[in-house]
Amino acid sequence: MQQSPVPPETPIYRRIADGLREAILSGELRDGDRLPGENALMAQYGIARATARQALSVLINEGLAVPRRGSGVYVRQFRPIRRHGSRRLSHGHWGRGRAIWDADTEGRPYTVDEVHVDRETAEEEIARVLGGPDVWVRRRRYSVDGRPVQLSVSYFPAGLVEGTPIVAEDTGPGGVYARLRELGSAPARFTEEVRARMPHPHETVQLDLPAGTPVIVIMRTAHTAEGTPVEVNEMVLDAASYVLQYDFDA
Amino acid sequence: MQQSPVPPETPIYRRIADGLREAILSGELRDGDRLPGENALMAQYGIARATARQALSVLINEGLAVPRRGSGVYVRQFRPIRRHGSRRLSHGHWGRGRAIWDADTEGRPYTVDEVHVDRETAEEEIARVLGGPDVWVRRRRYSVDGRPVQLSVSYFPAGLVEGTPIVAEDTGPGGVYARLRELGSAPARFTEEVRARMPHPHETVQLDLPAGTPVIVIMRTAHTAEGTPVEVNEMVLDAASYVLQYDFDA
DNA sequence: CAGTGGTCTAGACCACGCT
DNA sequence: GCGTGGTCTAGACCACTGA
Structure with a gap:
């Protein structure tokens, strides 16, 4: 029940984060758009909740996304x-x-x-x-x-x-x-x-x-x-x- | 087996992080010093591993500490x-x-x-x-x-x-x-x-x-x-x- | 009130470092 | 080899948002 036998070169949470970052930086997801939530990621990738959270926390700590309680995680804007x-x-x-x-x-x-x-x-x-x-x-x-x-x-x-x-x-x-x-x-x-x-x-x-x-x-x-x-x-x-x-x- | 009945105003992991930050900013812990590790925090505060990690991750994401695999978490220096x-x-x-x-x-x-x-x-x-x-x-x-x-x-x-x-x-x-x-x-x-x-x-x-x-x-x-x-x-x-x-x- | 993120537990296997 | 941090699972209760 552990992760796959051969450790994937990059951890799952990073690959998920990379995909989401790509979507943000490419403009596929725009300012204020909602990212897939924890439940969505769990279902889509078949992972545990903590792992989905870890993926989202990467983007949050990079300043690319902002979490909103009870609502979701959203793409952040930059208007200086x-x-x-x-x-x-x-x-x-x-x-x-x-x-x-x-x-x-x-x-x-x-x-x-x-x-x-x-x-x-x-x-x-x-x-x-x-x-x-x-x-x-x-x-x-x-x-x-x-x-x-x-x-x-x-x-x-x-x-x-x-x-x-x-x-x-x-x-x-x-x-x-x-x-x-x-x-x-x-x-x-x-x-x-x-x-x-x-x-x-x-x-x-x-x-x-x-x-x-x-x-x-x-x-x-x-x-x-x-x-x-x-x-x-x-x-x-x-x-x-x-x-x-x-x-x-x- | 959950947290204390009345939720403490600030989460445990934050209070631990606050204490460690205080020690760093006050100079009690200096450049290159080792912070208490995950096991030490688990024992000292009676918490689960993920919670200890969460406390340390706060300081790491603030740029105040750097983790070293197989070794420990250390106070970071600033010499610009x-x-x-x-x-x-x-x-x-x-x-x-x-x-x-x-x-x-x-x-x-x-x-x-x-x-x-x-x-x-x-x-x-x-x-x-x-x-x-x-x-x-x-x-x-x-x-x-x-x-x-x-x-x-x-x-x-x-x-x-x-x-x-x-x-x-x-x-x-x-x-x-x-x-x-x-x-x-x-x-x-x-x-x-x-x-x-x-x-x-x-x-x-x-x-x-x-x-x-x-x-x-x-x-x-x-x-x-x-x-x-x-x-x-x-x-x-x-x-x-x-x-x-x-x-x-x- | 259903869904969301926030916090937490109790385990597990792994790669890596230091001694 | 033992301890360290890195990754992951499978649950739990909570506060908050929004329809």
Whole structure:
């Protein structure tokens, strides 16, 4: 009653997963279509329930499918937001009284929820960059079309921003960069460090991420023209919701 | 013989995974340390084998642990390569007769294997950007410390590069960009589009990726000063091996 | 309320590693 | 050779969805 005497070169669950993946990538199954469920696979291939689940879990962990309780497993879609890096910042958008974030959704409205502003002691890396552990922290979450897509944590040197609108929930027109300019600390140069990894549990919850979805982590440091760092901004993006764009000269 | 009468708010396998994750993230378990195996978990928590496996699979799919057959499950490490985007290209490295890739490993030697140069018909998106489907394609794989870290596919308009060293395996000093300059098509502006996703099976094989490792995909388009696209380069990076850096002015 | 996915048990045989 | 993870079976109870 065990598997076939000669072990097939690839396990059954993988071959099933391969077939389903092929159907998805070839377009035979489209966005939102329903995949054959556990019972269907059991019947079709004569396998046990755990094996059918294993096949489906492959696609789920690859981010190609999403399970819905009591309903089925469905093909997942990819319709990203375009986030402009260098171009966006280099065309003076924030200088014209607009928040940077304006351009990022390219027409799609975004909302900010869960704004928190606190005075904290920064961890080592942040403290090293900002010249001390004494910081104000702005945490917020962005949503597009009602779905959370980004977590953002900004750190400012406490001595610089104390008593300014930067430590208020509403920073006023133009956002924190306009306020920094008024303080004589206008950001002039940016460094963005980008990596990708699987999300931590709290990120999975806050961004409502299905299995198989990586996050993109951007650490952005803003410097004045004199080279003084005035902000470190850690952004965690739902990788399935974003394309980053950087334009630059040779 | 089923689970406890009142369902615990979080499943057992999750609570076990949470505990192990905590131990990893807090540093209690360090890079390369061995996690408790399936048998250990079964004994410690009084659970069935499949449940212990499920707990471990959570960490493996999060990229925090790697299973080794016949040995155990181990804590995974993260020691990335720094890849410079805008800074690297804007400081004239390739203009001084060096390939762009020089700076990317910051001292660590890299190797190129599996170079393939072919004439092909490009897919729609590439053809649209390059002004036609007739292209030469350079495919290669890069390794650092003997481990593959990046796949790269470059597309060039056939009419531009036909008969030049660009269609040879060895492109000569300075690489393809020096050759393009000699053709009067020096790249002057770049656009990089960056996204992250879980790897496709062939990427998993070619980059030797453990489960739970996303890939970073960079689509880079090189334009001449006149704005003519002369190259589209699709790079697929092992996300656990890279940090991308972009520097730019406001 | 029938069907779906989520969790769990208690077994089995296998390939592989390390000693 | 023994322990490890990899694959698989045949059941079970549960929460949830949707007609």
